[in-house]
Amino acid sequence: MERKLILGPLLRYAGETDASIWVETGDACEVEVRVDGDTHRSRTFHVYGHHYAIVCVEGLAAGGTYKYEVTLDGEKVWPEPDSRFPPSIIRTLDAKTPFKLAFGSCRAAGPPETTMLGKRDEEDIDALDALTARMLDEPLGYWPDTLLLMGDQIYADEVSPGTLEYIRAHRDTDEPPGEEVANFEEYTRLYWDSWRDPVIRWLLSTVPSAMIFDDHDVNDDWNTSEAWVEQMRAKPWWNKRITGGFMSYWIYQHIGNLSPEELGENELFQRIKEADDAGPLLRDFAYKADREPRSVRWSFYRDFGGTRLVVVDSRAGRVLKEGDRRMVDEKEWEWVRAHATGGFDHLLIGTSVPLILAPALHHLESWNEAICAGAWGKTVSRVGERLRQAVDLEQWPAFRESFDDFIELLRSVSAGEHGPAPNSITVLSGDVHHTYLAEINLPTPNSGSGVYQATCSPLRKSMSRVLRDLFRSAWTREGTFIPRLLARAAGVESAKASWSLAHGAPWFENHVALLTLDGPRNTLEIEKAVWKEDESPKTMTLRKIFTHNLSRRDQK
Numbered sequence: 001m002e003r004k005l006i007l008g009p010l011l012r013y014a015g016e017t018d019a020s021i022w023v024e025t026g027d028a029c030e031v032e033v034r035v036d037g038d039t040h041r042s043r044t045f046h047v048y049g050h051h052y053a054i055v056c057v058e059g060l061a062a063g064g065t066y067k068y069e070v071t072l073d074g075e076k077v078w079p080e081p082d083s084r085f086p087p088s089i090i091r092t093l094d095a096k097t098p099f100k101l102a103f104g105s106c107r108a109a110g111p112p113e114t115t116m117l118g119k120r121d122e123e124d125i126d127a128l129d130a131l132t133a134r135m136l137d138e139p140l141g142y143w144p145d146t147l148l149l150m151g152d153q154i155y156a157d158e159v160s161p162g163t164l165e166y167i168r169a170h171r172d173t174d175e176p177p178g179e180e181v182a183n184f185e186e187y188t189r190l191y192w193d194s195w196r197d198p199v200i201r202w203l204l205s206t207v208p209s210a211m212i213f214d215d216h217d218v219n220d221d222w223n224t225s226e227a228w229v230e231q232m233r234a235k236p237w238w239n240k241r242i243t244g245g246f247m248s249y250w251i252y253q254h255i256g257n258l259s260p261e262e263l264g265e266n267e268l269f270q271r272i273k274e275a276d277d278a279g280p281l282l283r284d285f286a287y288k289a290d291r292e293p294r295s296v297r298w299s300f301y302r303d304f305g306g307t308r309l310v311v312v313d314s315r316a317g318r319v320l321k322e323g324d325r326r327m328v329d330e331k332e333w334e335w336v337r338a339h340a341t342g343g344f345d346h347l348l349i350g351t352s353v354p355l356i357l358a359p360a361l362h363h364l365e366s367w368n369e370a371i372c373a374g375a376w377g378k379t380v381s382r383v384g385e386r387l388r389q390a391v392d393l394e395q396w397p398a399f400r401e402s403f404d405d406f407i408e409l410l411r412s413v414s415a416g417e418h419g420p421a422p423n424s425i426t427v428l429s430g431d432v433h434h435t436y437l438a439e440i441n442l443p444t445p446n447s448g449s450g451v452y453q454a455t456c457s458p459l460r461k462s463m464s465r466v467l468r469d470l471f472r473s474a475w476t477r478e479g480t481f482i483p484r485l486l487a488r489a490a491g492v493e494s495a496k497a498s499w500s501l502a503h504g505a506p507w508f509e510n511h512v513a514l515l516t517l518d519g520p521r522n523t524l525e526i527e528k529a530v531w532k533e534d535e536s537p538k539t540m541t542l543r544k545i546f547t548h549n550l551s552r553r554d555q556k
Helices: 127-135 161-170 184-195 198-206 226-233 238-257 260-265 267-274 279-291 330-339 359-372 378-390 400-414 465-473 477-489
Strands: 005-014 019-025 030-035 038-043 045-047 050-057 065-072 075-078 089-091 099-104 146-149 209-211 300-304 307-312 346-351 424-429 436-441 450-455 498-501 511-518 521-531 540-549
Touching (some): 005 065, 005 184, 005 198, 019 030, 019 238, 030 050, 045 267, 050 238, 050 260, 099 307, 127 521, 127 540, 161 184, 184 198, 184 238, 209 238, 226 378, 238 279, 267 279, 307 330, 330 400, 359 400, 359 477, 400 424, 450 521
Parallel strands (some): 307 346, 346 424, 424 450
Antiparallel strands (some): 019 050, 030 038, 030 065, 045 050, 065 075, 065 089, 300 307, 436 450, 511 521
């Protein structure tokens, strides 16, 4: 019987001597990854009619480049016959060489086979398609070593065309939740739409990826407030939606964030591999993850030579009680503080929603949190809640206590209170559908680190012209005046840090950001997805629009 590879392979993890490769298959089988004459195996696990495996590859040499192939029950399925792409490879880390991290967020899936055909307007170019096209024209040394996807890998509330077709064929969309995703099966269709494009498939088979969710992976405004959660849990379809979201996230995104060693120690992963059908087990886990957020940790960290990356779950584990709102609970924040430390050349802290916003938005979010908590009375509180949900006032400044804790973490690490101060501390984020670099000025003078926030969004999800004008205004003194007055009138204290753009206005096209971490230097490049000029048929590429050194001043 012919074995079918449904999705993948995805090269999810690559360390100095090990790697992991994820696949979805059509049937139960043994998955083999053949690397440099050695074979690494894993049986698939089964979840409600779907079959998956993650194969751990060990015993590699640091700084090596290895071609690999995938077989199912001995039948070769990857690389595909007559593929126009180079062979998929595993590149292990070498702490002595520069490390390149590409990142971005917010990617709405489009039709496949677009990179080479030029079927979309420039504003609708998929930046990951453009990254792949550029890689195919470059030597291997220019490729990113890891891709960090910072949220909204899928859109459960604005589904892709293929998923919408499936939904319409299988249930009545006049009944809630209409044309949004309703359950685990429909989530699997979203991931298939998002990763089936041959261009994206090859990219993810060759560049290791780390991922964290944001609101649209589940629902717009997910966990914005206590009132929002109560509203959604009252809907009869919500439990299947939220459990399907967590189940699919665990399978398609989370387990690939773990190293082979962490996978081997993960009790849930071991139980799921042993179950005949792990669907009920994973469903119960997902329901508990929603109702008892402290029962699971989605945050993770990775070390890349002298660089530490800590990715914070800033969506699923929020504390939402008015008057005691936190982006993460105290236990989770202690974990963040324990891992986001000094002693590295560079510290990267990933959070899907920005810490640093345009000043007008920062004041507006803090003001809104204060009035929702009753600063101006119950009537205004209700109006504030409606405003909060209508315009997405839900980033770190809307959780002001957590914002202040984050600023204090940056201050203490940059001051050398948790080990030698890194040369750079960079907060990485997405979510807001525009791209910018903000330099953060902390309260302690003469700090030992360059401290920035780099926000890269979207990969493919353009913003309207009207919203672009509003966001530009939010960075100006005139646009900030009234929100600052509102925040002061509601009793909000000034932030214990200041910040400013490291360039002119923010950018609103589709972008990929690239960090090059080379010894003491950390260089950021922002690249815009564009069509190559004067080529027929049209092809995509990336054009560099901004470069900045993020290291401390004596390393510039």
